Amino acid sequence: MRLPAGDYPLVKLRGPAAIVGLSSAVPRPPFVSGGVLGREQLAALERLLGLPEVASRTPVLLVHHPPVDARSRLARLRDGLIDADRLLAVVDRLPRGLLLFGHVHARSHVALRTSSGTLDVVSASGAALDHPDPRIRAGFNLYEIAGNGAIARVESYALDASGTGFSRVPMPERIVS
């Protein structure tokens, strides 16, 4: 079904997980890379999260721009998620879930308190950057959702200096209410 917001949000049901893709990509002037979800996509997300097939699973929400961003509004307008507040209002109903983003190319893990629980808001590094800072160095994140829907693992791994293997690295963790 094509929604007014386009092809997003999209959802894939995989075992105990409902993987929900959002699009925050919008054309911007040069040197501006802010993203927007828009009212239509957020309204569709709200309806989608209420569907029994989704509500009975652990949501894994994917969005390119950062949903949690403590910087000034000006900075967020320049390169953040401009309507992050509206997204957070929609996901406030969720008792648990993963909210994954990229864009900043640095590892982070925020425990975001909602009205009924906690969302893990997690970003990944870029996939190919040979950088000395372990937050930024190339690697991958590993997420495990147990059969009962509990989030069993959120881990990050960075490429070894040898370039032949990966080692687990810490993610800066914060709690946001």
Ligand SMILES: [Fe+2]
């Ligand atoms: Fe980006």
